[in-house]
Amino acid sequence: MAPTQTDLGSAPTALPKLGFYRFRQLDERVLLTGQEGSWMMIDKGEFAALQRGDLGGLETRLREANLLDRPERADVAASALAKRRPFLAQGPNLHILIVTLRCNETCAYCHASRAAESDLSSDMSFETAERSVDLALSSTNSDITIEFQGGEPLLRFDLLKHIVDYTLEKNQKARKTLSFALVSNLAAMDDEKLEWLVENHVQVCTSVDGPAEVHDSQRKLVGKSAHAEAVKWIRRINSAYEEAGLDANTYRVEALLTTTRRTLALPREVVDTYLELGCRALFLRPLDPFGFAGRTAAQLAYPIEDFLEFYRTAVDYMLEKNREGGEILERFAGIFLTKILSGEDPNYLDIRSPCGAGIGQVAYGYDGRVFTCDEGRMLSEEGDDTFVIGDVKTSSYRQLMGHETVRALAVASNLDTQPQCSSCAYQPFCGVCPVHNHKTQGTLFGRTAESTLCKLHMGIQDYLFRKLDQADPDVMAAFAKWTTVRPRDHYLHRAEVR
Ligand code: SF4
Ligand code: SF4
Numbered sequence: 001m002a003p004t005q006t007d008l009g010s011a012p013t014a015l016p017k018l019g020f021y022r023f024r025q026l027d028e029r030v031l032l033t034g035q036e037g038s039w040m041m042i043d044k045g046e047f048a049a050l051q052r053g054d055l056g057g058l059e060t061r062l063r064e065a066n067l068l069d070r071p072e073r074a075d076v077a078a079s080a081l082a083k084r085r086p087f088l089a090q091g092p093n094l095h096i097l098i099v100t101l102r103c104n105e106t107c108a109y110c111h112a113s114r115a116a117e118s119d120l121s122s123d124m125s126f127e128t129a130e131r132s133v134d135l136a137l138s139s140t141n142s143d144i145t146i147e148f149q150g151g152e153p154l155l156r157f158d159l160l161k162h163i164v165d166y167t168l169e170k171n172q173k174a175r176k177t178l179s180f181a182l183v184s185n186l187a188a189m190d191d192e193k194l195e196w197l198v199e200n201h202v203q204v205c206t207s208v209d210g211p212a213e214v215h216d217s218q219r220k221l222v223g224k225s226a227h228a229e230a231v232k233w234i235r236r237i238n239s240a241y242e243e244a245g246l247d248a249n250t251y252r253v254e255a256l257l258t259t260t261r262r263t264l265a266l267p268r269e270v271v272d273t274y275l276e277l278g279c280r281a282l283f284l285r286p287l288d289p290f291g292f293a294g295r296t297a298a299q300l301a302y303p304i305e306d307f308l309e310f311y312r313t314a315v316d317y318m319l320e321k322n323r324e325g326g327e328i329l330e331r332f333a334g335i336f337l338t339k340i341l342s343g344e345d346p347n348y349l350d351i352r353s354p355c356g357a358g359i360g361q362v363a364y365g366y367d368g369r370v371f372t373c374d375e376g377r378m379l380s381e382e383g384d385d386t387f388v389i390g391d392v393k394t395s396s397y398r399q400l401m402g403h404e405t406v407r408a409l410a411v412a413s414n415l416d417t418q419p420q421c422s423s424c425a426y427q428p429f430c431g432v433c434p435v436h437n438h439k440t441q442g443t444l445f446g447r448t449a450e451s452t453l454c455k456l457h458m459g460i461q462d463y464l465f466r467k468l469d470q471a472d473p474d475v476m477a478a479f480a481k482w483t484t485v486r487p488r489d490h491y492l493h494r495a496e497v498r
Pocket of ligand 2: 415420421422424425426427430431432448453454455457458
């Protein structure tokens with residue numbers, strides 16, 4: 001196990017020339033980070049000298065990293081922080097509509113607690129959908145993404161089409177830059193739906209849990225292979241994008257992995273599955289504790305250390321594939337590297353400070369209840385309504401944004417005040433999840449030292465900083481690509497379009 005900050009003793013208290021910094025030992029090296037996310041790595045010996053007040057030959061590097069105590073330091077840090085956190089002044093961009101809780105697949109870990117396909121009581125009404133869109137368009141954010149979630153949204157294709165039409169019509173007045181995203185298992189796709197989705201520029205995201213035997217063992221589709229259906233439609237959608245003249249490196253179906261105990265033995269096979277599908281990105285996500293995953297944990301869950309071992313092996317293999325000319329990035333790495341290398345925040349709502357609950361995203365349940373975020377509504381399906389902030393029939397946008405739970409989550413996910421995070425070298429790049437804390441520890445603020453999410457984020461950043469320190473040219477070239485924000489113009493609808 002890597003030594004921690006405490007292995008090196010307390011930070012110096014009287015170094016006249018060093019400014020504020022946090023540090024973390026990684027093997028024989030020490031990472032220093034500044035308030036705004038500037039950083040540098042030095043030897044343990046150099047660090048010991050710094051602690052004695054001896055800057056040695058490090059003064060220039062320390063100045064460049066804004067780690068010296070000098071008059072302009074605060075202004076430099078303030079403008080870097082403003083660049084890093086523009087989302088603080090924007091309001092919620094992501095609006096998730098649960099158009100039905102019904103699903104045609106049965107997944108062992110279903111985080112959404114799906115309803116039976118025949119259970120029409122969990123369908124969203126047209127009126128609830130329209131009111132949800134009205135609230136979404138009231139956001140102060142000029143960019144709005146409407147995301148269709150479930151259950152399986154394709155079972156409500158009638159409603160999905162109506163929502164797109166209604167939103168575009170209302171946007172003549174609201175004048176937002178809009179995009180639509182569909183999260184689907186693709187098993188209910190057909191040619192007509194596909195044509196409409198491509199014509200209407202709806203981005204498609206699906207799930208692929210690795211090789212067919214793993215996917216099909218945990219995602220059941222009556223009479224068919226869920227994996228074969230997903231693969232068939234991923235290929236068809238990607239072909240449709242190519243036929244429409246879109247750049248194949250940019251416009252692909254996004255697929256997400258949910259890692260179960262079975263997946264842990266197959267890091268390379270998972271990567272190969274995604275490469276064979278022509279995917280350019282792979283999001284190596286551990287199992288969440290929400291929904292059915294709580295009940296099936298005895299079969300599916302694992303220690304987070306085992307996931308990190310899987311993660312490192314899989315990403316090493318992805319880097320090998322990139323070295324050979326392949327094109328595939330890991331999403332967690334892309335999120336952290338963008339923050340570490342570009343000084344910008346990709347606005348991934350679950351890893352930012354404060355997190356996106358309410359102030360970055362809002363989820364609208366099929367019954368009209370409004371939640372701080374998708375995970376908050378997942379908990380509600382388990383009978384815990386802590387994260388309900390209103391109802392589309394009665395709540396105004398202002399009431400939702402000013403709700404005490406939104407304010408509590410913004411405070412609870414602010415890393416400047418979190419015990420342990422406030423002194424962690426990864427604080428400028430990291431995020432905590434109050435819903436995860438609430439579910440696993442019974443407290444919004446959480447006990448970071450015991451948090452599996454903290455262990456996950458720390459383990460991934462340890463891995464990335466070791467790689468950055470080694471500075472292998474091929475790895476650095478891959479990392480540079482992974483931080484690139486890809487254009488998504490095809491998915492954007494501007495008010496002038498119609
Ligand atoms: S509370 Fe957790 S799931 Fe919800 S937005 Fe924040 S980090 Fe994401
Ligand atoms: S969550 Fe963990 S890794 Fe992230 S800043 Fe807090 S202590 Fe550090």
